[in-house]
Every structure is written in structure tokens, then in C-alpha cells.
Amino acid sequence: MIRINNVSFKHRATPILHDVSLDIAKGGVVALIGPNGAGKSTLLSLVARLQALQTGTISVDGLPVDTTPGRDLAKVLAILRQDTTVASRLRVRELVGFGRFPHGRDRLTDEDHAIVDAAMAQFDLTDLSDRFIETLSGGQRQRALVAMAFAQGTDYLLLDEPLNNLDMYYSRALMRSLRSVADAGGKTVVIVLHDINQASAHADRIVAMKDGRIVADGTPADILTPDRLEAVFGFRMRVETIAGKPFALHQL
Amino acid sequence: MADRRLFGLGLGAFAVAAAFLAIGLKGNIAFVLELRLLKLAALVQVGVAIAVSTVIFQTVTGNRILTPSIMGLDALYLFGQMLLVFLLGGVGYVALDPQLKFGLEVLFLMGLACALLLPMLRSRLDMGLMLLAGVVFGVLFRSLQSLLARLIDPNEFSVVQSASFANFNAVRTDLLVFAAIVTVLAIIIAWRSRHVLDVISLGPDAATGLGVNWAGTVAGLLLLVSALVAVSTALVGPVAFFGLLVAALAERIVDSRRHAVLLPAAALTGIVVLVGGQTLFQHALGSATALGVVIEFVGGLIFLLLLVLGSRK
Ligand SMILES: Nc1ncnc2c1ncn2[C@@H]1O[C@H](COP(=O)(O)OP(=O)(O)OP(=O)(O)O)[C@@H](O)[C@H]1O
Ligand SMILES: [Mg+2]
Numbered sequence: 001m002i003r004i005n006n007v008s009f010k011h012r013a014t015p016i017l018h019d020v021s022l023d024i025a026k027g028g029v030v031a032l033i034g035p036n037g038a039g040k041s042t043l044l045s046l047v048a049r050l051q052a053l054q055t056g057t058i059s060v061d062g063l064p065v066d067t068t069p070g071r072d073l074a075k076v077l078a079i080l081r082q083d084t085t086v087a088s089r090l091r092v093r094e095l096v097g098f099g100r101f102p103h104g105r106d107r108l109t110d111e112d113h114a115i116v117d118a119a120m121a122q123f124d125l126t127d128l129s130d131r132f133i134e135t136l137s138g139g140q141r142q143r144a145l146v147a148m149a150f151a152q153g154t155d156y157l158l159l160d161e162p163l164n165n166l167d168m169y170y171s172r173a174l175m176r177s178l179r180s181v182a183d184a185g186g187k188t189v190v191i192v193l194h195d196i197n198q199a200s201a202h203a204d205r206i207v208a209m210k211d212g213r214i215v216a217d218g219t220p221a222d223i224l225t226p227d228r229l230e231a232v233f234g235f236r237m238r239v240e241t242i243a244g245k246p247f248a249l250h251q252l
Numbered sequence: 253m254a255d256r257r258l259f260g261l262g263l264g265a266f267a268v269a270a271a272f273l274a275i276g277l278k279g280n281i282a283f284v285l286e287l288r289l290l291k292l293a294a295l296v297q298v299g300v301a302i303a304v305s306t307v308i309f310q311t312v313t314g315n316r317i318l319t320p321s322i323m324g325l326d327a328l329y330l331f332g333q334m335l336l337v338f339l340l341g342g343v344g345y346v347a348l349d350p351q352l353k354f355g356l357e358v359l360f361l362m363g364l365a366c367a368l369l370l371p372m373l374r375s376r377l378d379m380g381l382m383l384l385a386g387v388v389f390g391v392l393f394r395s396l397q398s399l400l401a402r403l404i405d406p407n408e409f410s411v412v413q414s415a416s417f418a419n420f421n422a423v424r425t426d427l428l429v430f431a432a433i434v435t436v437l438a439i440i441i442a443w444r445s446r447h448v449l450d451v452i453s454l455g456p457d458a459a460t461g462l463g464v465n466w467a468g469t470v471a472g473l474l475l476l477v478s479a480l481v482a483v484s485t486a487l488v489g490p491v492a493f494f495g496l497l498v499a500a501l502a503e504r505i506v507d508s509r510r511h512a513v514l515l516p517a518a519a520l521t522g523i524v525v526l527v528g529g530q531t532l533f534q535h536a537l538g539s540a541t542a543l544g545v546v547i548e549f550v551g552g553l554i555f556l557l558l559l560v561l562g563s564r565k
Contacts, residue, residue, distance in 0.1 A: 050457050074463025081457050087314055088453040089509045098451060102463040106447050152462070 001026050002047060002156065002188070007056030009042055009212075016042050017212045020056070026155070029182045029189045031199035033223075034209035035233055040192045041082050043209070044158050047190075048079035060156055074102035078152035082160040082192070084145050086133045092144050093129040096120055099151030119151040122177055124170075138165035146174060150181075157181075159191045163198065171195070175202040197247045200224050208232045224248055254506045254513045261505065261520035268528035269296070275535050294428055295530060297435050298484045298491075299522030303502070304442050305480035306495030307518045311453045311511070312473050313373065316503075317558050318382060319495040324390030325365055325481045326490035331393045332360040334400040342404070351430040358434065358482040365478040370471055431483045438479050439519075445473065446511035453509060491544070493551025498522045500554050 002024040009017040017039050024030050032040045045051045047058055049065045058065045060077050078099070086095060096119055100112040108116070120126050123143040133141060142165045149157060157178075163171045179202050181187045193199045199206050200220040208216035208223060216228050223229075224246035230236045238249040272295075273288050306319045320326070336356065337345045345353070372385060442449075448469060451459050456466045484491065502518035503509065525547070533543045 045457075048461060050460050069463075070460060070465050071463035074461065079457075079461045081461075084458065085455070087455065088450075089507075094510070098454065098458075098462060101447070101451055 001061065002190070003057075003059045004043070004047065005057045007043070007046060007053065007058060009039075009046060009051075009054050015212060017046075020212070020214055022207065022214060022217075024188060024190060026061075026188050027182060027186050028204040029178055029191065029202060030205045030207060031203035032190060032192045032207050032209065033194070033196055033199055033232070034215075038209040039212040040209055041160050044079065044160050044190070044192065045081070048077060048158055049073065050079065050081070071102055074152070074154075076154050077156040077158065078149040078154040079158040080145055080149045080160060080162055082164070086141070086145075090133050091130055092125055092133065092136070093120070095133055095144055096125070096147045096151050099148040099153070102152065115153060116151050119147040122150065123147045123174075139167060139170060142166055143170060143174075150177075155187055157187060157189045159189065161192050161194065163193065163195060171198065178202065196224065196229070196250065200245050200247060221246055254508050254510075254517075257506050258513060258517055258520070261502075261517055261524065265520045265523040265527070268524055268531060272527050272531045275531060290428060292527065293432070294487050295526050296523050297428075297431060298487050299498070299526035300439065300519040301435050301480040301484040302491060302495045303498045303518035303522030304439060304515060305477045305484075306499045307502075307511070307514055308442060308449065308473055309477050309495075310499060311449050311509075312470050312477075313382060314453070314455060315382070316500070317496070317555065318386060319493075319499070320477055320481045321490060321492050321495060322383070322390070322555075323369070323386035324393050325361070325478065326485045326492075327390050327393035327397065328364055328368075329357060329361045329482050329485045330490065331397045331400070332357050332364070334397045334404075335360075338400050338404050350426050354427050354430055354482075354486055357486065358479055361482045362475045362478040365481075366471055366474050369474055370467075373470055374467070427486055431487055434479055434483050438476050438483075441476055442515060445469075446515060449473075449511040449515075450509075488544075492548055493555055494522075494525075494547050495551075496555050496558075497547065497551035498525060500558065501525070 002022075004020060004022040004024075007017055007020045008015070020039075020043060032043070034040055042051070046053055047060070047065060049070070053066050060073065063073060063076065065073060093116065096116050097108055097112070099119065100108055100116065104112055117126075120129055123146060125140075125144055125147055128136065128140060128144075133144060136144065142162065146159065146162050149159065159178075162174060166174060175198055178189045178191065182189055182204075191203070193203075196206075203220060206216075206218065206220055206223040207214060208228075210232055215232055216223050224239050226236055226239055229239070229248055229250075233250075238252060239246050240249060241247070269292060272292055273285065277284060309320050309323075310316055310318065336353065340348065368389065372382065448464060451462050451464050452466075452469065452473075454462075459469075460466050498521045499518055502514060502521040505521065506513050506517040508514060529543045529547065533546075
């Protein structure tokens with residue numbers, strides 16, 4: 001369970017988050033949506049202790065993120081940031097292998113190698129495994145980064161816009177993989193999405209943020225209504241139900 | 253592949269060391285050999301210290317152009333040395349045990365370097381700003397040093413061996429033992445940190461996500477870099493571009509940024525360039541003092557080349 005209690009955050013004098021509280025139960029896919037600048041990435045980076053907490057508390061499975069040793073947390077929680085760039089000259093296999101670092105540190109065991117291979121297979125990277133990261137296309141690189149977060153083998157997975165650069169095929173494949181690790185593996189996935197229809201199709205719960213606050217929280221059917229969406233995104237869109245799931249026709 | 257090249261570098265280092273000891277050996281062989289051994293030990297230390305500190309520094313700052321000396325760390329060391337003369341007076345300074353003096357200078361540099369660099373790394377300056385800050389620091393400390401040099405009287409000034417570039421011909425063999433202890437300890441720590449260094453090279457966020465205590469680890473690594481810079485500066489004086497030259501060469505030779513390969517490759521390349529260069533200049537070209545200038549010249553060219561190519565990788 002991820003517990004976020006009364007978290008506020010400022011960049012110098014600019015307030016970014018206002019008294020955010022959110023509980024995310026173990027197991028399932030939670031989509032975080034909201035307009036640009038709403039504070040989604042900031043919230044995720046606070047949960048993943050990439051930035052220091054200013055006010056409020058956050059704990060993951062009872063471990064307070066600000067005082068738990070980084071390595072212990074890294075076995076429970078993995079994060080993929082929105083704008084990750086890999087500056088180092090690495091092959092795909094090496095990058096994905098870094099996901100095992102919190103567990104072994106030095107040498108990869110046979111088990112680690114098996115996990116790395118499985119993560120690469122899951123994201124169709126096996127053929128690319130000996131390529132250097134900088135020679136990959138944007139979407140292939142993104143898949144390698146997601147595979148690295150997967151290989152970390154944590155119960156909680158925070159993904160900030162992992163669908164960036166992915167084509168329709170791999171977007172769907174990634175969402176289905178997330179669904180299956182949540183259903184079969186009992187994992188908790190928190191994912192920032194801009195494609196609200198992906199959220200509707202694959203998430204159990206949608207949390208909407210705007211201006212540093214949580215403005216809506218519920219099942220896809222609760223959130224995907226013209227009124228709710230207008231309150232979050234500031235314009236009216238049609239919502240149609242197809243195959244039992246609501247879809248927003250925001251392109252019209 | 254990388255292993256074979258590493259092995260080749262090892263052979264090369266061994267060969268230049270043998271050549272350095274053996275070529276033109278005449279007269280009182282035991283005496284000459286002892287002198288040469290001492291000098292070889294110093295050169296090896298300097299080569300390794302500069303190479304390893306540069307690689308670690310580049311990993312920590314996330315770029316391939318900055319080196320400790322471009323950031324003015326060696327100037328900082330000389331400034332600390334001058335400050336010590338200023339505070340103690342020339343007589344007091346000379347009276348101090350050289351090992352103790354060196355120890356004080358190392359500690360001074362480690363403290364100051366951390367105090368200056370950590371805030372810069374914390375605020376995640378981009379490379380251009382870092383470079384600019386480094387150049388400014390370098391100039392600042394050089395000027396402060398010469399200001400202090402003017403304030404103290406000429407006799408006292410003469411006790412500080414201070415050169416504007418390195419002299420590989422006049423190494424301070426009196427500091428050798430103490431320096432060797434510092435170097436060996438630093439090398440051991442660097443080697444044990446090789447996996448953490450790999451993770452650090454992914455950047456602060458990814459490293460934190462993988463469970464590395466970024467601020468603490470980086471502070472420790474900077475202390476290590478400072479100690480190594482202090483060793484090399486104390487032994488031969490400031491060397492601006494040697495580290496850059498060696499790190500760039502080593503990376504091209506083994507074609508890897510994995511520290512388990514890169515650290516030894518850089519260290520061996522440092523030995524080959526320094527000891528090999530010294531042997532060449534001493535015997536073939538007959539002017540041993542020119543090596544420092546040539547290394548700086550080639551290193552400087554590489555620096556420009558890297559800047560022009562905009563190589564951040
Ligand atoms: N380093 C920073 N300095 C100042 N302001 C910042 C900084 N990082 C983020 N902000 C501000 O914080 C607010 C929230 O940013 P955040 O990245 O969390 O938004 P987001 O919801 O992830 O947006 P997006 O959908 O565009 O990724 C924005 O207004 C942004 O301008
Ligand atoms: Mg964001």
C-alpha cells in the first residue's frame with residue numbers, strides 16, 4: 001500500500017502540490033491523469049524519493065520513503081521517469097541488467113540473468129539485446145527503460161508516461177503487460193497517462209490531478225464523463241461506450 | 253574483446269616500465285637502477301592517480317570533457333600549499349615533516365573540493381555552466397595563489413615548489429611512501445566502487461531509483477578524486493590535460509564505459525603514456541623536460557576536439 005498524507009511541495013516560492021493525500025492499495029493498475037504541469041511527475045518523484053519531501057509523509061508498504069535506506073526501498077519500488085536519458089554507452093542487455101543492481105550489486109546470478117532475459121523477451125528486445133542504447137529508435141529505447149524497471153522485480157512500479165514514443169502496437173502491448181503483472185503477479189502499477197482511453201481500457205482506477213491537487217478519483221466509468229473531463233482538462237468532449245468501456249472522443 | 257585489449261595494455265605498460273629501467277643502463281648499475289626504480293614508482297603513481305581520478309570525476313559529473321584539473325582542483329591544491337606557507341612562515345613550513353605537510357594539504361584539498369563541488373552537483377548544473385565554473389575556479393585559485401605568493405617574502409616563496417606546468421623530470425621522491433599509501437588505498441576503494449560507478453553513470457535519478465544514496469556516494473567519490481589529485485600534484489605539479497588525454501584514449505581503446513574495464517584501462521594507459529613518453533624523451537629525443545609540454549599540447553588538442561564534436565557521451 002502506498003500512503004501519501006498531506007503532501008505539499010514548493011519549488012523555491014512556487015507551490016506545486018497542495019496538501020495531496022492519496023492511498024493506493026496493493027495490487028492493480030492506477031492511472032494518473034491531468035493536464036501538463038498538474039504535478040503528476042512531481043508527485044511520483046516524491047513517492048520514489050527522487051526529490052526530498054518538504055511537508056507531509058509518504059510510505060510504501062509501511063516504509064517511510066524519506067528515512068528508509070535507498071537500497072531497501074529499491075527492492076520494493078521501481079520508477080521510470082518521464083524524461084530518462086541514458087548518457088552512458090551501454091548495450092540493451094547491460095541496461096536491463098541494472099534493474100537487478102539493488103538485489104545483487106556486483107555479479108548477476110543465473111536467476112538474475114533469467115529475470116533479465118524474461119524482461120527483454122516481454123518487451124520484444126531479445127533481438128536488440130546487443131545493440132547500444134544510443135543506436136535505438138525512441139520507442140525501442142523507451143521499451144528498454146521499461147524493461148529495466150520491470151527487471152527490478154519490485155511489488156510497486158511507478159511509470160511516468162511510459163507510452164511516450166511507443167506506437168499503437170507497443171502501447172497496447174505495454175498496457176497489457178502491466179495488466180497481467182497486476183493480475184497474475186499481484187503487483188501495483190501507478191502509471192501517468194495522457195491517453196485517457198488507454199486508462200479507461202486498462203486501469204482499475206483513475207486519479208485526476210489539476211493545479212497540484214487531486215480533483216477526481218474513481219473507476220474509469222466514474223471519471224470518463226463529459227462533466228468530469230471538462231473539469232479536469234477545461235474543454236467538453238463526447239464520451240461513448242464501446243464494448244462496455246467509456247471512451248472519450250477528445251480529438252473531435 | 254575488451255579483455256584482450258586490457259591484456260594488451262597491461263603488456264604495453266610492462267614493456268615501457270622495463271624499457272624505462274633498462275635502456276642506457278651504465279656506470280654504477282645498482283645505484284642508477286635504484287634511482288630509476290624510485291622515479292618509475294612515482295611516474296606510475298602519477299599516471300594511475302590522474303587516470304583514475306579523471307574517470308571517476310567524469311562519471312560523477314556525467315560528462316566526458318571535464319577533468320579535476322580543468323575544474324581547478326590542482327590549482328586548489330597549490331593554493332592550499334601556499335596558504336600553509338603563508339600561515340606558518342617559510343621557516344615553520346620547512347621545519348614541518350614533509351609527510352605531515354602532505355597529509356595536511358591532502359585533507360585541506362579534500363575538504364575544500366567537497367565544499368565547492370557538492371553544491372554544484374546538487375543543483376545539477378548543465379555541462380556548459382560546470383565548465384565555465386571550473387575555468388573561473390581555476391583562474392581564481394591560481395590568482396589567489398599568486399597573490400599569496402606576492403604577500404610572502406621571496407625566501408619563503410622559494411620553499412614552495414610551484415610550477416606552471418608539470419615537470420616529470422623532477423619528481424618529489426621524498427613523498428613517495430606516503431603518497432603510495434594514499435594512492436593504493438584510493439585505488440582499492442575505486443575498484444570496489446566499480447559497480448556503483450556504473451550505476452552512477454546512469455544519472456542521479458536512475459541511480460537513486462536503483463537504491464544508491466546519490467549525495468553520500470558522490471561526496472565519497474569526490475573525496476577520493478581529491479586525494480588522488482593531491483598525490484599527483486604533490487609529486488609532479490599541476491597537469492592540465494593529461495587526465496583528459498588518458499581517459500579519452502582508454503575509452504576508445506576498450507570501447508566501454510563499464511568501470512570494471514575502464515578503470516584498469518585508464519590506469520594502464522596512464523602508465524604507458526607517462527612512462528613511455530618519459531623513456532622516449534629521455535633517450536630518443538634527449539630532452540626529458542619537454543614531455544610535460546607535449547602531453548599538455550596533445551591533451552589540449554583532444555580537449556578542443558571533444559568540445560567541437562560536442563561529445564557529451
Ligand atoms: N525544477 C523545477 N523548477 C521549477 N518549477 C518546476 C520544476 N519542475 C517542475 N516545475 C513546475 O511544477 C509544476 C508541475 O510539474 P510536473 O512535472 O509535476 O507536471 P506534470 O503533471 O508531470 O506535467 P506533464 O504532463 O507536462 O508531464 C509545473 O508547473 C512545472 O512548471
Ligand atoms: Mg510529467
